[in-house]
Amino acid sequence: MRSWVLAISCSFALFFGGSALSQDAELTVYTEDFPPYNYLSEDGEVIGSSTERVRQVLDRAGLTYAIKMVPWSRAVQLAGSERNVLIYTLAKTPERDQHFDWLVPLMRSQYYLFTRAGDTRDVTIEGLKAGTFRVACVTANISCELLFKIGVPEDKLTKLPNQGILDLQMVLAGRADVYFNDRVGHAEQMTQAGYAPSSMREAMAVDYNGGFYLAAGFQLPYDLRQQVKAAYQALMQEGAFTEIRQTSVPLPPASNPRARH
Secondary structure, three states: OHHHHHHHHHHHHHHHHHHHHHHHOOEEEEEOOEOOOEEEOOOOOEEOHHHHHHHHHHHHHOOOEEEEEOOHHHHHHHHOOOOOEEEEEEEOOHHHOOOEEEEEEEEOOOEEEEEEOOOOOOOOHHHHHOOOOOEEEEOOOOHHHHHHHHOOOHHHEEEEOOOOOHHHHHHHOOOOOEEEEEHHHHHHHHHHHOOOHHHEEEEEEEOOOOOEEEEEEOOOOHHHHHHHHHHHHHHHHOOOOOOEOHHHOOOOOOOOOOOOO
16 A cells, blocks of 8 residues: 555656756757857857847846757757757747747847849849749748748749858859848858958848747746746846847957858
8 A cells, every 4th residue: 555655646746746847957058150149259158149148037037057059950959849948049930939939039130131232133022022033041040931931932042051151152152142131140241251241232121020039949847938038027127138239239259150040
């Protein structure tokens, strides 16, 4: 009888204690190399303007965590499947709403299509839908998704891996007409690669209001997600936290260029 009672007690402890055990465990926070928002310092620490805000919120929440930089497709996959995982800087889209809880807004982003300065054609929605322009996009981020929603024909989209600055380089080489980026990311890529800013221009603003977030998959326990949101709200009420404005984000020291978005 005693062993039967003990077994039942253990079962109840495991069932009802699952969330508490998860809460005490260290969170893993994934991101990618995306200067100036998240990137590695010279001593290997993950820093950047988004990283500072993520640390600020998680420290206020009293959580134990480790920030790890991995390839972006891997970060998204882990954040959508592993239990004690967060992710940033993740762009909010309707397609991702069913997979992620948007915990903390980090930055409101404005995306553009960029083209060579010497290409004086007007880039319009109508022209994109008609297949007038060859478009480079990156499969591991939202660029291909948004451009396909705009109506760019599949055969006019060159889908690239998230490695280096292949999309920008394709446009500069004349093998694509436009590529997708936010203003700060584009400026940083140009600087890191040593290209003259005057060699490219903003061709068209892209309709996108989602912004970048600290997010979690719904498999992260509800109480933990609420704990992070409460910490963010407390910092907001104190005036100690503000979303990043693109025009105020400093660029990091020069280093090897990486893929963005």
